[in-house]
Amino acid sequence: MKSHFCLLSLVALLCTGQLQAQVTADPATPADNGRIDLRSMIDSMTPTPVPPAQQTLGQTDPAILPSLPVLERSAAEVDPDQAAAADVAFYPALSDLGAGVIRLSGEFAEANLVIDVPVVTDVQELRIAYRTSINVLPELSSVTVLLNGREIAQFSPRSFEGFATVQLPMENLIEGQNQLMVQISQSHRIFCGPEASFDIWTEIDLRQSGISVAAQTGIPDQAALRRALIAQLATGEPVYVVAAQPPTQDELAELSLRLGGLTPQLTPKVVVQNPFAPAPTNAGLSRIAIIDRAGPDFQIRRARDGALVLVMRSLSDTDVLDSFLPRPDPITGPVRFVPGSDVTLAQMGLPPVAMRGRYGRSDLNFLLPPDWLLLASQSAEIGLIYDYAEGLPETALMLLKVNDTTVRLLPLFGQGGEEIPVLQVSFPARLLSPGINALTVETIIPGEPPDMPCPRIEGELLRVSDQTTLRIPASPSMQFPDLGAQLLRLAPENIAAVTRDTRENVATSVADALHVLFRPLAETATTGSLAITSVFHADAVPLEQLGLTRQMVETMLVPAAMMTESDTVAENRSLGARVIGFVGNTITAISGLARPRDPALADWVDGRHGDALLLMPDLQDRDVLWLVVAQGADPERVAAAVTAGRISATGPSGQLSILTHDGTWQSWMSPAQGPELLEPLSIANVRTVAGNYASWSPLGYATLMGALLILSVIVALLFVVRNRGSRKR
Amino acid sequence: MNRREILLAAGCCLLPGAGFGQSGAAILTHPLMPAWTAWKETYLAQDGRVVDSLQQGASHSESQGYGLLLAATVGDETAFDLIDDWTVATLAVRDDNLLAWRWLPTDPRGVSDFNNASDGDLFYVWALLRAADAFDRPELRDRASAMASDLATSCIVPHPDQGGRLLFAPAASGFNRDTGIVMNFSYYMSRAMFDIATQTGITAFATCATDGEALLADLAATGLTPDWTEVRAGDLVTATGLSDAHGYEALRVPLFLIWSGRASHPAVARQAAFHQMAGLSGSMTPTVMDRLTGEVRETSPDAGYAAIVALTNCARQGLDGSSVPFFTVDQPYYPATLHLMTLLAIIEANPNCIVT
Structure with a gap:
């Protein structure tokens, strides 16, 4: 009954008007905003006698009045533009030049961006974001944008500080993949020449270049999911796997591998998201949800935030994954070259080389058989077909390089605009190696004068025809132990981290990254394994077979931050130490003539430092490679270097390679390990085989020849002495 | 997966090394x-x-x-x-x-x-x-x-029809009229009422919850649950001077019903149908609607309101996985708290509506 008394009490207060002043403060009508206006309610009530006892409510302060517990729930007015912006999704552009910010250097450069459009009519904006070097002279520079082959915009680059966004016409957009070509023509504002070329650049931020579309656009089908997953990766954000029970590491690695197959430019990251945790930073384009009780095999749904969500029972359901995210195809790798005959660049599948800038470099990579080996004086030959523009300065040059060694330096003066006869350029075949090789064309065209902006030259400055030939002599089947060749045969599933405690997470991270990046080479049988460990666990590696010690490994993998101190110590050596060093170097140089091989490992490792060591510890088991990673090394950088190095002429080779802090590989081959003949010795190959051995160890060869000579002399003397004796008799 | 399993599974997610990187003692942590x-x-x-x-x-x-x-x-x-x-x-x-x-x-x-x-x-x-x-x-x-x-x-008072049914008044004072009792049905939380009845022995709470669900069903027969209703001896009528709209108060009704294991309640179905009829998509969620026509009078970008709508839709349709948005504090107290409660309702009553 107490409640009845209370109710009556309030009614009495309302009727006496005491409450009215309080509740009429907000006159808004309930129909508008859900708030309650009590005036009419009060008006509708009839006075009721109030028992005195009921006025004890709020008796601690008679001035305090009871009111109705009514709360204001309406939020402030929402800015329509802000609301509209929340319903827009941004799909970044892709480029085969990389992800994130790409740089276009030199006088002329271009980037082909790919933009995948779900529904043309829902595209709200097409844009690119760029910035340019302060050295660029806008008046003599331009950015031209072509959409699907048609020019849609041209402007002078003037954004020198931050990235500027340029909105582009969208008339030529089509549904599906669009090619957005960005062509840069830029001139240095002060200088002209190769050095100035390096100073002029324009950068495009791919994450801010692309299309804005209505977030809820398109039908949520497989194509849309694939597009959204790529866009999610292109934003630089991970793909979230929403799951109450986290998938296994193997399942996540498999998912990463498959996501990596969506587009080779992007390195996917996968992050598990607790469905009940706060929203991740950016999961707005696409994600995967695991619901173990899900009915059908899979569903594709559009979430409230516009994200396309693949709902599936389990990541171990490979059938579902195969339909959405098939495993990536093997990479084709560099062109395979068959030695023994003239082969044109076109036959190798290589394009012609065209240079438009004051400095240009083009690498033509090709693959020699793993058992190709020529160390002697055999020559290979390039049948060079080229021409260049008229009016180049006298000092203009073209450098022809084989594996970064210049084999010919050609002036680009005197025959400008003329048809030049085929130029035969021979070079030592020993510059080539089994596996990946690079033929490089480099141009250096100084300014005339060098301290003025370059005169505008339309067209190509140099062109090397794809009818240029390359002839490399055949070799007997021989080889050195080579971890680079083994890397090419490695399959990603045979890469594993060997860890012991949490400090070695770097090894796991490298392994995870390699699982994503590493792909088998097409037409190559996979074999072998790669074990990854951190420097803390280096004793897991059978180092002794190489002659390494754990201390040597730890010294080589010293963190980059400690390198400066070491270098300073080295530079501050005493005069005596410098003299001893000079003498030692001289002796090494002279002995190198007799034994042109790498020094002993203990000498080789001295002074070398890096982020990772790649090893082939056991020559009897060459399929097994180890990667030891420095603590503090960037796992993605190491993984990327290993992946890129296996298809690069400057990648790891020999028995041990160190990834230096500047990202290059330096390799060591045991001086004791001679070339191995993999086919029977015959009259046909004996000369070449002997040449290889002689070149590998001239001193040994000379010693052998000397021994044979002495033996011959002894035999001859014995023969003479014996014959002379019989004549006397 | 039942409630215990989802709690265990989601709790395990939070263990060190289990994927979410939560540090701390190796004890089960609530997924929320x-x-x-x-x-x-x-x-x-x-x-x-x-x-x-x-x-x-x-x-x-x-x-x-x-x-x-x-x-x-x-x-x-x-x-x-x-x-x-x-x-x-x-x-x-x-x-x-x-x-x-x-x-x-x-x-x-x-x-x-x-x-x-x-x-x-x-x-x-x-x-x-x-x-x-x-x-x-x-x-x-x-x-x-x-x-x-x-x-x-x-606050538990007899129904004006004196038929033995009980009502849960919004407050101790102020809602009793000559003609009937002004009610806010979003104040009903059946799960809480049954738990309290069981644990304290005050069975009036259970009776009140059961009667309230029946009254909500009566309201659902004609439209959405209004923010305020006057319960009279023979009828449920508009509470004069108070909002008859389905607004910020009443939007809690389906949440509390689903949380209480009443996903099949007509009020849930009615709200799901009206939201579907409203046809809004994107970042704005209807928050105030005409209870009879479903006309949208006010919308909000706050994720907490969208969470309730998504849970209602999921629970009604029996979907596997819902479009309940991830939790965010980028919203005022009220929708943020309703958002957390929606997640709790999923964990405790509707694990099939897990966030995707």
């Missing part, structure tokens, strides 16, 4: 803990009051009750005591064991009137009961019983 932590950092002041910025920075028995229930549920005893201490010191100023409904920072007196709000008290009692078990503190059960007793005495 990360979201609760974010909520706590945003809306819970250091002195223990839950701040509702849209109410001039006020704290009220509803916010304190909601906060206390969440703290007890996720097992955050420190936060529980903080909220409880402030509430007891500030709002427990009535002659009975109920709470004054509001404290205003701008009012020098703090509490400007001593009326209560029955939903705030209801959640407070429920929180005390959960905490008594979770923290093994039997004295909290005694407090809950005393408070439940006063709540029943003050």
Whole structure:
């Protein structure tokens, strides 16, 4: 009954008007905003006698009045533009030049961006974001944008500080993949020449270049999911796997591998998201949800935030994954070259080389058989077909390089605009190696004068025809132990981290990254394994077979931050130490003539430092490679270097390679390990085989020849002495 | 996957090395803990009051009750005591064991009137009961019983038709008219009422919950649940002078029904159908609708309201996985708290509607 008394009490207060002043403060009508206006309610009530006892409510302060517990729930007015912006999704552009910010250097450069459009009519904006070097002279520079082959915009680059966004016409957009070509023509504002070329650049931020579309656009089908997953990766954000029970590491690695197959430019990251945790930073384009009780095999749904969500029972359901995210195809790798005959660049599948800038470099990579080996004086030959523009300065040059060694330096003066006869350029075949090789064309065209902006030259400055030939002599089947060749045969599933405690997470991270990046080479049988460990666990590696010690490994993998101190110590050596060093170097140089091989490992490792060591510890088991990673090394950088190095002429080779802090590989081959003949010795190959051995160890060869000579002399003397004796008799 | 399994599975997610990188002791953690932590950092002041910025920075028995229930549920005893201490010191100023409904920072007196709000008290009692078990503190059960007793005495009233049905009045004072009783059906939380009835022995709460669900079904026969309704002897009519719309009050109704295991209730179906009819997509969610026509009068970008709509849709359709958005504190106290409660409803009652 107490409640009845209370109710009556309030009614009495309302009727006496005491409450009215309080509740009429907000006159808004309930129909508008859900708030309650009590005036009419009060008006509708009839006075009721109030028992005195009921006025004890709020008796601690008679001035305090009871009111109705009514709360204001309406939020402030929402800015329509802000609301509209929340319903827009941004799909970044892709480029085969990389992800994130790409740089276009030199006088002329271009980037082909790919933009995948779900529904043309829902595209709200097409844009690119760029910035340019302060050295660029806008008046003599331009950015031209072509959409699907048609020019849609041209402007002078003037954004020198931050990235500027340029909105582009969208008339030529089509549904599906669009090619957005960005062509840069830029001139240095002060200088002209190769050095100035390096100073002029324009950068495009791919994450801010692309299309804005209505977030809820398109039908949520497989194509849309694939597009959204790529866009999610292109934003630089991970793909979230929403799951109450986290998938296994193997399942996540498999998912990463498959996501990596969506587009080779992007390195996917996968992050598990607790469905009940706060929203991740950016999961707005696409994600995967695991619901173990899900009915059908899979569903594709559009979430409230516009994200396309693949709902599936389990990541171990490979059938579902195969339909959405098939495993990536093997990479084709560099062109395979068959030695023994003239082969044109076109036959190798290589394009012609065209240079438009004051400095240009083009690498033509090709693959020699793993058992190709020529160390002697055999020559290979390039049948060079080229021409260049008229009016180049006298000092203009073209450098022809084989594996970064210049084999010919050609002036680009005197025959400008003329048809030049085929130029035969021979070079030592020993510059080539089994596996990946690079033929490089480099141009250096100084300014005339060098301290003025370059005169505008339309067209190509140099062109090397794809009818240029390359002839490399055949070799007997021989080889050195080579971890680079083994890397090419490695399959990603045979890469594993060997860890012991949490400090070695770097090894796991490298392994995870390699699982994503590493792909088998097409037409190559996979074999072998790669074990990854951190420097803390280096004793897991059978180092002794190489002659390494754990201390040597730890010294080589010293963190980059400690390198400066070491270098300073080295530079501050005493005069005596410098003299001893000079003498030692001289002796090494002279002995190198007799034994042109790498020094002993203990000498080789001295002074070398890096982020990772790649090893082939056991020559009897060459399929097994180890990667030891420095603590503090960037796992993605190491993984990327290993992946890129296996298809690069400057990648790891020999028995041990160190990834230096500047990202290059330096390799060591045991001086004791001679070339191995993999086919029977015959009259046909004996000369070449002997040449290889002689070149590998001239001193040994000379010693052998000397021994044979002495033996011959002894035999001859014995023969003479014996014959002379019989004549006397 | 049942409730226990989802709690275990989601809790395991939070263990070190299990994928989410949560550090700490190797004990099972409630899956809502990360979201609760974010909520706590945003809306819970250091002195223990839950701040509702849209109410001039006020704290009220509803916010304190909601906060206390969440703290007890996720097992955050420190936060529980903080909220409880402030509430007891500030709002427990009535002659009975109920709470004054509001404290205003701008009012020098703090509490400007001593009326209560029955939903705030209801959640407070429920929180005390959960905490008594979770923290093994039997004295909290005694407090809950005393408070439940006063709540029943003050706010559980007979239906005007005198047929024996019970109503849960919005407050101890102010909602009794000559013609009937003004009701807010979003104050009903069946799960809480049944739990309180079971644990305190005050069966009126269970009766009240059952009767309330029947009245909600009657309302659903004609449209959406209104914010306010007058219950008369023979009818449910518009409460003169009060909002008849389905607004910020009534939008809680389907949430509490689903949380109570009543996903098949007609009020849930009605709300799901009207939202589908509204046809809005994107970032805005209808928050005020005409209860008869479904006309949208107000929308909000706050994710908490979208969460309720998504849960309602999922529970109604029996979907596997819902479009309930991820939790965010980028919204005011009220939708953020409803958002957390939606997630709790998924965990405790509808695991099939897990966030995707």
